[in-house]
Amino acid sequence: MRNVAMISALCTVLAPMAHAERGADGQLNILYWQAPSTLNPYLSSGTKDLEPSSLVIEPLAGFDEKGDVFPRLAAEIPSAENGGISADLKTVTWRLKPGLKWSDGTPVTSEDVKFTADYCMNPDGGCAQLGRYEGIDRVEAPDPLTVVIHYAAPRPNPFTAFTGAQSPILQKAQFAGCMGAAASTCTDQNFRPIGTGPFRVTEFRTNDALTLEANPNYRDPAKPAFATVTVKGGGDAAGAATAVLETGEFDYAWNTQVPPDLLKSMEAAGKGRVVTAFGTLVERVEMNLSDPSPDLPETERATIKHPHPILSDERVRRALSMALDRQLLSDVGYGPTGRATCNLVPAPEVFASDNTGCIAQDSEGAMALLDQAGWVPGTDGVREKDGRKLHLLFQTSANPIRQDYQALIKQWWQNIGVSVELKVVEPAVFFGADANSPDTFIRFNADVEMFANNFDGTDPEPYLARYTCDKAPSPDTQWQGENINRYCNAEFDKLLAELGRTSGVQARGAIAKKLNDMLTKDGMVVVPLVDRGRVSAHSNALGGVVMNAWDSELWNAADWVRAR
Amino acid sequence: MGQRIVERGGLGAGTLIGRLALLLVISGVIFLLIEAAPGDPLGQVPLTLSPEVRDRMRAALGMDQPWHLRYLLWLKQLFWIEPLHWLGIDAGQRLISYQSRAPVFDVIAERLPQTLWVVGGGYLAGAALALPMGLIAGWRPGGWLDRACTGLAMLGWSLPTFLTGVLLVLIFGVWLGWLPSVYDTTLRVQGWEGLAQQARQMVMPVAVLALYNAGQLSRVLRAAMVQAAAQDYIRTARAKGMPTRVVLWHMLRNALLPVVTVVALGLPGVFGGAIITEQVFRVNGLGQLLIGAVQANDLPMVLTLTFLFGALIVLCNLVADALYRWLDPRLG
Numbered sequence: 001m002r003n004v005a006m007i008s009a010l011c012t013v014l015a016p017m018a019h020a021e022r023g024a025d026g027q028l029n030i031l032y033w034q035a036p037s038t039l040n041p042y043l044s045s046g047t048k049d050l051e052p053s054s055l056v057i058e059p060l061a062g063f064d065e066k067g068d069v070f071p072r073l074a075a076e077i078p079s080a081e082n083g084g085i086s087a088d089l090k091t092v093t094w095r096l097k098p099g100l101k102w103s104d105g106t107p108v109t110s111e112d113v114k115f116t117a118d119y120c121m122n123p124d125g126g127c128a129q130l131g132r133y134e135g136i137d138r139v140e141a142p143d144p145l146t147v148v149i150h151y152a153a154p155r156p157n158p159f160t161a162f163t164g165a166q167s168p169i170l171q172k173a174q175f176a177g178c179m180g181a182a183a184s185t186c187t188d189q190n191f192r193p194i195g196t197g198p199f200r201v202t203e204f205r206t207n208d209a210l211t212l213e214a215n216p217n218y219r220d221p222a223k224p225a226f227a228t229v230t231v232k233g234g235g236d237a238a239g240a241a242t243a244v245l246e247t248g249e250f251d252y253a254w255n256t257q258v259p260p261d262l263l264k265s266m267e268a269a270g271k272g273r274v275v276t277a278f279g280t281l282v283e284r285v286e287m288n289l290s291d292p293s294p295d296l297p298e299t300e301r302a303t304i305k306h307p308h309p310i311l312s313d314e315r316v317r318r319a320l321s322m323a324l325d326r327q328l329l330s331d332v333g334y335g336p337t338g339r340a341t342c343n344l345v346p347a348p349e350v351f352a353s354d355n356t357g358c359i360a361q362d363s364e365g366a367m368a369l370l371d372q373a374g375w376v377p378g379t380d381g382v383r384e385k386d387g388r389k390l391h392l393l394f395q396t397s398a399n400p401i402r403q404d405y406q407a408l409i410k411q412w413w414q415n416i417g418v419s420v421e422l423k424v425v426e427p428a429v430f431f432g433a434d435a436n437s438p439d440t441f442i443r444f445n446a447d448v449e450m451f452a453n454n455f456d457g458t459d460p461e462p463y464l465a466r467y468t469c470d471k472a473p474s475p476d477t478q479w480q481g482e483n484i485n486r487y488c489n490a491e492f493d494k495l496l497a498e499l500g501r502t503s504g505v506q507a508r509g510a511i512a513k514k515l516n517d518m519l520t521k522d523g524m525v526v527v528p529l530v531d532r533g534r535v536s537a538h539s540n541a542l543g544g545v546v547m548n549a550w551d552s553e554l555w556n557a558a559d560w561v562r563a564r
Numbered sequence: 565m566g567q568r569i570v571e572r573g574g575l576g577a578g579t580l581i582g583r584l585a586l587l588l589v590i591s592g593v594i595f596l597l598i599e600a601a602p603g604d605p606l607g608q609v610p611l612t613l614s615p616e617v618r619d620r621m622r623a624a625l626g627m628d629q630p631w632h633l634r635y636l637l638w639l640k641q642l643f644w645i646e647p648l649h650w651l652g653i654d655a656g657q658r659l660i661s662y663q664s665r666a667p668v669f670d671v672i673a674e675r676l677p678q679t680l681w682v683v684g685g686g687y688l689a690g691a692a693l694a695l696p697m698g699l700i701a702g703w704r705p706g707g708w709l710d711r712a713c714t715g716l717a718m719l720g721w722s723l724p725t726f727l728t729g730v731l732l733v734l735i736f737g738v739w740l741g742w743l744p745s746v747y748d749t750t751l752r753v754q755g756w757e758g759l760a761q762q763a764r765q766m767v768m769p770v771a772v773l774a775l776y777n778a779g780q781l782s783r784v785l786r787a788a789m790v791q792a793a794a795q796d797y798i799r800t801a802r803a804k805g806m807p808t809r810v811v812l813w814h815m816l817r818n819a820l821l822p823v824v825t826v827v828a829l830g831l832p833g834v835f836g837g838a839i840i841t842e843q844v845f846r847v848n849g850l851g852q853l854l855i856g857a858v859q860a861n862d863l864p865m866v867l868t869l870t871f872l873f874g875a876l877i878v879l880c881n882l883v884a885d886a887l888y889r890w891l892d893p894r895l896g
Contacts, residue, residue, distance in 0.1 A: 031746075035848070037663045037664040038663075038664050038665060038666075043665055044663075045609050045610050045612075045613055046608060046609070046610070047610075123620070124623075124624065125620075125624060126620045126621040126622070126623060126624020126625065127617070127620070127621075128609070128613065128617065128621060130616075130617045130620065131612070131613060131614055131617055181624070183624065183665075184624065184625070184660050184665045185657065185660075187665065187666045187667060187670070190664075190665060190666075191664075191666065203750060205674055205749060205750070205848075206661075206663075206664040206666050206671055206674075207663065207664065207671075207848065207852075207853065207856055208674070208675075208749055208848040209748075209749050209750050209848070211750050230748075230750065232746060232748070232846065233846070233848065234746075234842075234843065234846030234847070234848045234852060235746075235843055235844065235845075235846045236843070239745075239844070239846070242733075242738065242745070243745060243746055246738045247737050247738055247741065247745055249737075249744060249745065249746055250746070426602070426603070427607065427608075428602075428603040428604065428607040428608070428859065428860075428861055429602040429603050429604070429607070430607075431604075431607045431608070431611070432602070432603055432604025432606065432607035432861075434602065434603070434604045437602045437604075439602065451611075453611045453612070454610075454612065455612060456612050462614075463612075480615040480619075481615065482614070482615065
């Protein structure tokens with residue numbers, strides 16, 4: 001009797017580990033409440049599009065949950081040691097795994113890889129992932145398994161092209177007629193790409209639902225465990241969390257970002273669990289270093305011609321940062337899926353500065369600093385200097401958490417004698433690039449603004465490069481430019497150029513940390529608040545989920561199994 | 565109101581041309597409104613994309629063209645290229661959605677079935693519920709049946725669908741687990757089992773919409789019945805001792821006039837979808853398509869959908885006029 005019990009206990013333990021055969025686990029239900037619009041990531045850059053597409057099409061290499069590059073279609077990761085990266089950092093050689101097949105049974109060759117680069121780099125195609133192919137002079141395919149990328153200048157971090165869910169390999173035979181201006185007409189190709197991934201498309205309904213089946217030509221004959229997959233869209237984040245955690249109708253729900261206490265009570269139903277992973281998404285307050293006054297002519301308003309009358313003083317910016325309780329902001333807005341941070345680049349570890357000085361709130365110190373800067377309390381409690389009130393316009397996009405943050409921050413700033421006016425802008429307008437709209441975050445017709453941003457992949461160089469003098473938006477550039485603070489520091493520009501010439505992760509990390517500190521703890525131009533994690537939910541009946549903030553969340557779906 | 569529509573003129577060729585001109589004006593106004601509204605189709609693109617890449621994407625979508633050229637192109641695509649395409653003739657670039665780069669009409673065709681099933685079902689069920697409710701309530705105004713029906717109608721009319729929908733999900737989806745809370749649009753209705761599954765997933769969204777529609781319709785019918793009951797000929801008929809069945813029929817024929825107006829003018833709303841109910845149950849019909857397109861500033865999709873809704877409203881007005889003549893020969 002005891003033996004039987006022991007054996008059955010042993011079986012329960014071993015069952016999930018037993019190697020399943022392809023398709024043995026039946027149907028998998030995934031919920032992306034923002035439904036995919038297309039499965040071609042080169043025509044859209046939304047995570048809602050590129051993550052479902054990562055089940056079908058794959059890059060040469062991906063990022064694992066630690067942010068390390070690992071081979072997918074490539075036999076190994078190119079490096080200086082294996083000769084994959086040339087000494088001058090201008091040539092990168094990839095070798096494909098031998099014997100790879102597309103889901104239609106035809107062989108995968110280096111011609112497909114070369115074609116993918118040509119497809120995205122075509123000037124008329126409007127490729128959304130062009131940034132990942134930046135700096136490429138030409139791509140060659142000397143033999144069916146070898147791809148050589150020639151860069152115009154040394155490329156210290158070559159893991160953008162063909163790496164990550166944003167730059168998967170397309171099949172040349174399928175997309176040959178879709179180059180350039182024809183890209184938009186290829187609906188069938190964009191909705192049903194032929195790939196090398198664990199699944200292939202059976203039906204795609206744009207902005208609604210996607211059905212898939214196991215790819216019979218997938219390189220691992222034992223995978224995937226699921227025979228069919230449905231990716232359903234619609235509803236909102238709370239409804240998605242309900243469908244996994246409460247009704248159990250779905251196995252996995254993407255982006256279940258709902259108030260922390262609600263998520264906790266849903267998880268208590270015991271049907272599933274919430275998974276998080278931290279990447280580089282940081283909610284921050286950005287300081288305007290130019291004068292956004294509406295009294296200035298439209299061509300000079302918020303340009304470097306007129307320095308900000310209040311915020312040009314570093315002491316004021318520092319005082320505003322000191323008055324914040326970041327831990328409270330993180331708890332209120334994101335609970336376990338947020339972390340208070342002082343860094344613009346919070347990860348990966350090698351690039352993250354050990355900068356935690358801002359976490360503790362210091363209102364007394366902030367007030368002392370404002371006194372020192374000459375801003376003294378007036379009769380109404382608002383500080384003033386030379387007849388000017390310390391009054392700030394604080395704008396952000398419409399979003400419940402951001403409005404809570406605005407209210408809290410306004411209170412803290414009022415406590416130190418700063419009068420604050422709040423402004424809320426519709427997200428499509430705020431994040432739009434309409435040069436004629438005065439309300440975009442780029443035009444920055446306010447003193448401070450709040451939003452979140454992150455960077456692709458694991459190397460922050462292009463991200464830090466946003467803050468160089470020449471990237472300040474102005475009428476001359478049709479109000480385009482990523483340096484929204486109008487920050488201009490010759491030292492910063494010099495150090496950034498040095499980063500561009502430096503290879504080796506450790507050395508790059510040291511420079512990146514310095515750049516991060518110049519913008520944050522030294523300069524107080526960017527005031528980071530919360531490091532926001534990705535949050536999704538999966539049912540207890542789904543095994544093998546490893547949350548990943550560096551690549552598609554579905555990056556290891558080939559390994560997912562039905563937990564029994 | 566119906567009276568006035570009819571008095572405006574017959575249904576001759578002149579009216580039709582007038583209505584077509586009206587449609588053209590509608591399209592122009594919608595275009596200019598969307599053009600004037602702030603917002604950027606690339607507003608949802610991640611900030612990690614550089615401005616140059618955004619510019620290229622914009623150019624690839626044809627958004628760098630001046631507005632009047634884009635409007636003319638849209639007219640040409642809608643009235644020339646699309647009709648020819650359905651005839652099997654390729655006359656150039658079809659109307660393409662900014663979001664998905666798929667032909668706008670293919671997406672609309674894909675969304676139509678679930679919209680008709682659910683929103684149309686909700687409309688029919690609502691009408692079927694409203695007729696007896698309105699009749700019972702209007703037959704003896706002030707009676708307890710009237711008060712019960714009025715109460716139910718007010719409840720249906722005033723409870724917002726985002727409340728009733730979520731409530732139903734909570735009760736039948738989460739607590740009892742009887743019905744699916746997510747509508748499966750990929751379901752193929754084959755055989756009895758498929759039909760049963762389709763019925764199961766339709767129950768909750770259709771119930772939500774039926775309650776809402778029945779509330780409005782039954783109120784209109786009740787008011788019309790009360791008005792008809794006060795007419796001299798009904799009093800005479802009752803005084804002569806005519807059977808209730810006959811009296812009711814006389815009343816109903818007259819009372820149906822305003823109901824037909826409301827039903828016919830509400831029909832375009834069926835195609836317009838039910839934005840909130842579709843969202844709650846993830847039906848993803850035309851309502852969700854429109855709201856998604858508005859949020860993404862998907863100009864070709866928004867323009868085409870609103871134009872089609874406008875066209876349907878004009879068409880349903882024509883149908884309502886025709887029905888009037890049939891129901892009330894005096895208007896002929």
